[in-house]
Amino acid sequence: MSTKGYFAFPPSSTSRPFPTLIPPSPDIREEFVDDSAPGKRDETPSKEPRDNEELTNRLHKEQELIEKSEIEWVRGGGVLRDAHGRRDKARTERIRAELKLQEEEKQKIARWRDYEERWKALGASDKALSFADIPWPLRTAPSCQNTDTFTPPAISEFLFESLSVRANTVTRKSRIRSSILRWHPDKSSPVISRVVAEDVDAVREGIHTVFHCLxxxxxNERDNNV
Incomplete structure (x- = not known):
């Protein structure tokens, strides 16, 4: 039975997300010169870093490589170990939690981008539309022509989930305002005019329901900010 290998990086006292102790770089070596040779010291070019900034940049790159190696190891199911070869559960769990959060954020962003792309595609086409063709603001598309799932909680769950992504800069107020402009019944005529006859009533009802939820x-947002 083979034993799976692992990376062993000792912890550091820094406050970085995945602290590690940076090992000496194999590229940083001392140069020894023969003082007995006249002019030898002056003729030998120094390979030491020119200044602290160069050394800092080099160590920073090494730190990033170590962290990437640890992340990929944990992503593949591995467990980190400390300098003594013992399982480092705390550090491993921190990376697992970060990977899980990154995946959740990726899915939130993907759902919102898909929603926006569907609206762009709808506006760029003139084909007939069915109830299912409308990009309804829900995490799960409604079945058939059922608008009972169009509720403020369900719509807010979808509208606001991508706002929790750490890189987000959009506010709830802005997201609501742009959504109201999109779903305003007075602006729905171009969409409804393309809906097939058997779905017109359901689409019209859905648009009005979404608008009132928004x-x-x-x-509620206004009341909470008073």
């Missing part, structure tokens, strides 16, 4: 969210 207005409710806007009122």
């Amino acid at each position: 207005k409710s969210l806007q009122d």
